[in-house]
Amino acid sequence: xxxxxxxxxxxxxxxxxxxxxxxxxxxxxxxxxxxxxxxxxxxxxxxxxxxxxxxxxxxxxxxxxxxxxxxxxxxxxxxxxxxxxxxxxxxxxxxxxxxxxxxxxxxxxxxxxxxxxxxxxxxxxxxxxxxxxxxxxxxxxxxxxxxxxxxxxxxxxxxxxxxxxxxxxxxxxxxxxxxxxxxxxxxxxxxxxxxxxxxxxxxxxxxxxxxxxxxxxxxxxxxxxxxxxxxxxxxxxxxxxxxxxxxxxxxxxxxxxxxxxxxxxxxxxxxxxxxxxxxxxxxxxxxxxxxxxxxxxxxxxxxxxxxxxxxxxxxxxxxxxxxx
Amino acid sequence: xxxxxxxxxxxxxxxxxxxxxxxxxxxxxxxxxxxxxxxxxxxxxxxxxxxxxxxxxxxxxxxxxxxxxxxxxxxxxxxxxxxxxxxxxxxxxxxxxxxxxxxxxxxxxxxxxxxxxxxxxxxxxxxxxxxxxxxxxxxxxxxxxxx
Numbered sequence: 001x002x003x004x005x006x007x008x009x010x011x012x013x014x015x016x017x018x019x020x021x022x023x024x025x026x027x028x029x030x031x032x033x034x035x036x037x038x039x040x041x042x043x044x045x046x047x048x049x050x051x052x053x054x055x056x057x058x059x060x061x062x063x064x065x066x067x068x069x070x071x072x073x074x075x076x077x078x079x080x081x082x083x084x085x086x087x088x089x090x091x092x093x094x095x096x097x098x099x100x101x102x103x104x105x106x107x108x109x110x111x112x113x114x115x116x117x118x119x120x121x122x123x124x125x126x127x128x129x130x131x132x133x134x135x136x137x138x139x140x141x142x143x144x145x146x147x148x149x150x151x152x153x154x155x156x157x158x159x160x161x162x163x164x165x166x167x168x169x170x171x172x173x174x175x176x177x178x179x180x181x182x183x184x185x186x187x188x189x190x191x192x193x194x195x196x197x198x199x200x201x202x203x204x205x206x207x208x209x210x211x212x213x214x215x216x217x218x219x220x221x222x223x224x225x226x227x228x229x230x231x232x233x234x235x236x237x238x239x240x241x242x243x244x245x246x247x248x249x250x251x252x253x254x255x256x257x258x259x260x261x262x263x264x265x266x267x268x269x270x271x272x273x274x275x276x277x278x279x280x281x282x283x284x285x286x287x288x289x290x291x292x293x294x295x296x297x298x299x300x301x302x303x304x305x306x307x308x309x310x311x312x313x314x315x316x317x318x319x320x321x322x323x324x
Numbered sequence: 325x326x327x328x329x330x331x332x333x334x335x336x337x338x339x340x341x342x343x344x345x346x347x348x349x350x351x352x353x354x355x356x357x358x359x360x361x362x363x364x365x366x367x368x369x370x371x372x373x374x375x376x377x378x379x380x381x382x383x384x385x386x387x388x389x390x391x392x393x394x395x396x397x398x399x400x401x402x403x404x405x406x407x408x409x410x411x412x413x414x415x416x417x418x419x420x421x422x423x424x425x426x427x428x429x430x431x432x433x434x435x436x437x438x439x440x441x442x443x444x445x446x447x448x449x450x451x452x453x454x455x456x457x458x459x460x461x462x463x464x465x466x467x468x469x470x471x
Binding site: 186189190192194195196197198199200201244247248251252254255258280283284287288291292306307308310311312314315316317318319320321 | 377378381382385398399405408409411412413414415416417418419420422423424425426427428429431432433463
């Protein structure tokens with residue numbers, strides 16, 4: 001982290017970049033938030049640790065409209081989103097100075113809480129310099145510890161690899177965290193009966209409070225005007241337009257990002273209700289891989305996206321029924 | 325006579341038909357005096373590619389029990405390639421509906437050309453029968469909380 005701050009200071013001082021897009025310490029030890037830093041003094045608040053799960057590539061849409069270059073810190077998985085946004089001409093490559101930062105897996109505070117660790121005051125072992133094996137959590141009930149891997153976000157267990165897809169320079173080391181199959185959960189649901197499937201999804205989606213956090217954080221959801229913005233009021237806001245939208249929100253959203261979703265997992269990370277939203281997106285990715293050949297959005301900037309492409313001998317929609 | 329005597333279930337079926345092939349096919353079925361159930365409501369679209377996957381969800385939400393999309397045979401699209409895109413979209417949408425537990429017999433895609441009045445009529449008869457056997461669509465009415 002010190003190396004990162006030092007480099008950011010250098011670049012700010014010599015005028016290569018006008019601002020730094022990174023994470024700053026939040027109110028609590030485990031909630032760093034995305035922030036701009038436009039002076040070397042402000043970099044005192046800069047943090048980069050195991051809790052910096054936020055994908056900063058979407059912020060580059062706004063940063064691309066600002067004067068001067070923006071230094072943006074991207075983790076390996078964030079670079080896929082960055083590439084996808086570049087492909088869609090939503091961000092300006094010339095306005096970005098990408099520093100690829102290392103990643104040893106990001107932590108999920110909810111998982112730590114689920115282990116029964118409550119009243120958290122301080123967490124050590126989450127720094128990038130630490131040997132990422134155990135976390136020591138000091139709580140109001142005394143000191144507790146847990147394994148780093150057990151506290152990781154779901155998406156880190158199915159990591160796409162620690163290779164940056166786009167960068168100007170790399171700082172920091174990464175550590176492989178993949179220990180599960182990405183499509184295992186989707187495949188498990190596919191084998192359920194229709195009744196079980198429906199019961200599962202109705203239970204999960206009933207938790208939704210339509211806060212729109214998943215939409216707002218999603219790098220693929222970057223339309224200037226969103227279908228979910230209400231046109232009945234002067235300001236574009238999240239009040240629902242009609243009941244249809246309320247009922248089908250998650251399917252509509254998943255379909256809108258189908259073929260463009262890089263599976264960055266931000267939707268599930270930010271959901272205050274803990275709905276596993278990535279299951280929708282991953283289902284589309286799995287189907288696309290199965291029917292139209294493997295495709296990873298954001299990997300190759302020149303690749304044709306599967307939904308804007310076709311072949312003469314694509315499978316017929318009837319395959320869904322035949323597959324059983 | 326009991327007041328609660330059950331009314332016979334009449335499914336509501338929406339058929340999206342492309343202007344150039346399937347709508348003309350439906351016309352031909354009519355002029356050849358081939359019957360198809362009146363439960364099928366046809367919506368004419370310029371091309372099968374015009375059918376936004378949301379149209380299908382919307383139809384279900386508004387109370388349809390089955391939705392069928394008809395277009396030109398692949399390769400015969402009036403706009404050359406429209407139905408190829410539609411085919412990919414519908415495959416993914418149907419797969420997703422299957423994934424969330426909606427019976428996959430409720431959705432169907434059939435390619436019907438302007439000369440296939442017979443096919444149109446048999447397809448619709450078959451589909452209505454299928455929906456009859458599946459019964460009323462309750463699942464897609466509300467994916468979130470009901471009950």
